Amino acid sequence: MLNLRTCAAKLRPLTASQTVKTISQHRPAAPRTFQQIRCYSAPVAAEPFLSGTSSNYVEEMYYAWLENPKSVHKSWDIFFRNANAGAAPGTAYQSPPPLSTSLSTLSQAQFLVQAQPNVDKLVEDHLAVQSLIRAYQVRGHHIAKLDPLGISCVNFDDAPVTVSPNVDLAVFKERLRVLTVGGFYGLDESDLDKVFHLPTTTFIGGNESALPLREIIRRLEMAYCQHIGVEFMFINDLEQCQWIRQKFETPGIMQFTNEEKRTLLARLVRSTRFEEFLHRKWSSEKRFGLEGCEVLIPALKTIIDKSSEKGVDYVIMGMPHRGRLNVLANVIRKELEQIFCQFDSKLEAADEGSGDVKYHLGMYHRRINRVTDRNITLSLVANPSHLEAADPVVQGKTKAEQFYCGDTEGKKVMSILLHGDAAFAGQGIVYETFHLSDLPSYTTHGTVHVVVNNQIGFTTDPRMARSSPYPTDVARVVNAPIFHVNADDPEAVVYVCNVAAEWRSTFHKDVVVDLVCYRRNGHNEMDEPMFTQPLMYKQIRKQKPVLQKYAELLISQGVVNQLEYEEEIAKYDKICEEAHARSKDEKILHIKHWLDSPWPGFFTLDGQPRSMTCPSTGLNEEDLTHIGQVASSVPVEDFTIHGGLSRILKTRGEMVKNRSVDWALAEYMAFGSLLKEGIHIRLSGQDVERGTFSHRHHVLHDQNVDKRTCIPMNHLWPNQAPYTVCNSSLSEYGVLGFELGFAMASPNALVLWEAQFGDFHNTAQCIIDQFICPGQAKWVRQNGIVLLLPHGMEGMGPEHSSARPERFLQMCNDDPDVFPKLDDFDVRQLYDCNWIVVNCSTPANFFHVLRRQILLPFRKPLIIFTPKSLLRHPEARSSFDDMLPGTHFLRIIPDGGPAAQSPEQVKRVLFCTGKVYYDLTRERKARQMEADVAITRVEQLSPFPFDLLQREAQKYPAAELVWCQEEHKNQGYYDYVKPRLRTTINRAKPVWYAGREPAAAPATGNKKTHLTELQRLLDTAFDLDAFKDLA
């Protein structure tokens, strides 16, 4: 049986002619056999009806017969038995016996199979029917009635035809024309009442294995051409296809009990009346209402109910503006007064920051799911206006929640993403996020996507907004089934939502529900849609609201009566009115009540840090040595690493013996020590496992065993936290968003994203601008994500050189002209800033800043410009002494040489940051100017170390102050540093500039020019007369 299955699985996806070829290639000499154990040896290839095109069909029959001889038609049973018994060519076939009376239901059939005199025709017709069934499965959605407005925006070659499923000749012809693209597969109307055996790839038969063609078509029409359009036949997994076919083809599968219908109606009442209530009270306020897609609320509730039934207890959601308030009220169940009070402009903000508009805020709520009676936590992630930007963030948060509760298969935690039709098709981040969906370190084990497909994006028609027929085609890249559904049919919507949730819990893969609906108002409630879509909106004006339609249906079915319906409406209206009355008591707006990711225990009850101090980030010698030893060894037996890597590890080992560290080892020690303290570490980005510059090597690969790897960092301590290091897909926007989301879930994790080269962060700019920089101000949500951005002018050309420090520095929230009044710059200043920006010049400082990130009593994003050539620079090493207990991160590193011994003699102080320090010290030494010029490194750029730099400037009273950088003048740090340095000295002196000229590109592509420019800036830096004429 196993053999048969494997053989069948191999054969089935091929076309008939391919199948014949495959069989003849693999078994050239043998008589025709389908499998080795139970072969039938008759040379059946000689059968007149067995041609290349029919073999697929015959094989299918044969497999079915092998499993159960009764499952095929009697004629095939006899044929296969004869063939297996060795009947001579042409004799295995016998005319089938008359059909028994058990087929009496099909008694009108005019031409039964046994009456068919021509065997060729019999096989051809069966093949035709099989093709027809397949055509419905593949293209039935083309003609399903998906658009409530009936003006369909989906542009296939043939416009949808609305016909009833009662199969008359016209339907038959039209369907064949559309589905088979002109061909009739040889069938004509005289075949409509012939009975055909059904292939195993359909479930339309229910308990019957043969049906007249007319009934076959009717059932296919019911399954594929009503209000649900199922797109799934591109999925290259037979089991998954069968699962979907069974869900939609099984006769009568879409049944609702009266109780279910009443629940659905009640949910529609809430959804509809919520929007109406807001409209009544605040008719001139923007709310991006859901009118035209009110079914979204029952749809989401169904997905959540079904998932809860399957064991999910935490759902993380992301969604755009449309219907967001309704989702908050009726899905997440945010208190209505909290929503209504947001419409009061006189409300005073109680929290820090700027806050955000009501339809962007997040939410977190734990409650009992009333349908399943199980606990469920719902979180709606706060999002910026930038459509789809929250997608990867939701996925990252979901992954983290799964990780922290040991949910390795996504059985407890899941995500739901909502999309608008225009944004889903148009935004590349959707594609990037889909491509994370099946990667081991990024998968959330299936996301349910729901598209509010109102067939318009602001004022733009779909035909101008996308090149694909559906807005959902992007999901096909990951083989996600797509269920299009007419949103005016609430039962169809609920049905597909149930199937979608079941799909997710069965296969743990993404799935899309496309709610084809309309937008009753303009883009927002103030907008006039008739300017641009006059005809569509004339139709919309005529459109009966879905609630009314459904209520009428249920009343006509006797499921509810008019009074009950009106009572349901009155009940909800009263709830809204009462909440509205209560909302007037709210005088203060607490954005903190809208947190999507609370961190229990991390803050005090009123949301403050538990302390305002940071312990020493130093580490004891034994731990440093131990981590160093593991970092330079292979901690598993019989594991062969590459010879080149052995040398690297050996060098590491020698460094450890000498009590010194380079960059990679400093990072190792920071990570290793935090792991010991129970802090999970996750490092993600392109090629981070080895490191772009081949310096990291956190994952060792056995040179003899394919895919055998070892992560020594996970072999450090007996009860250490896990270390995750993962090469990402080639995406910045998606992956940075994902890591940001991961970091949202817990403050007790160090989550780092490394750009391959720093400049690539610009393709993730949206995550930086909309989330990382202002996240806390907008959503009172802290985040400790770390960005590692390789940066430095190395003569490598305009790309790969600059991580664009100027951009990050420009977005810092401190005032360049005001010296902060603080008694504790070390911690307090960090608390006040929106993010921390550093450029470390020593491995030890890199080590400290990573550890400080976690030892701080609050979380801030940390941007680190990391080195390239310094990774191997012999002087860029630190001693264990700089990392021992009592040591800490140095915000500035003052000059420690002759200049500092006699500061009054010093003629110039060069302030700099990062790698240029090494060029400057080399040059100073060469010019023997150590006593004349002091060099001060600014390691922490933001928040700016006003206090320390003030002391530094005062220390050298006679010195000129110069900012020196290798970046061009309009880039790098100069514009940020200059006004702040001047503030530290009360603007008593100028701050001069030594560096490259302003330029459009970050760096030259010519190595020689690069070196000339470098020499020129060094000349300026040490020419004590350089600024004389300017003074």
Ligand SMILES: Cc1ncc(C[n+]2csc(CCOP(=O)(O)OP(=O)(O)O)c2C)c(N)n1
């Ligand atoms: C990245 C981005 N680009 C542009 C916009 C401006 N914008 C806001 S809503 C909208 C139309 C969205 O259409 P759709 O995705 O179909 O959602 P709908 O409003 O129809 O529900 C546009 C263009 C935006 N918010 N984000």
Ligand SMILES: [Mg+2]
């Ligand atoms: Mg839209």
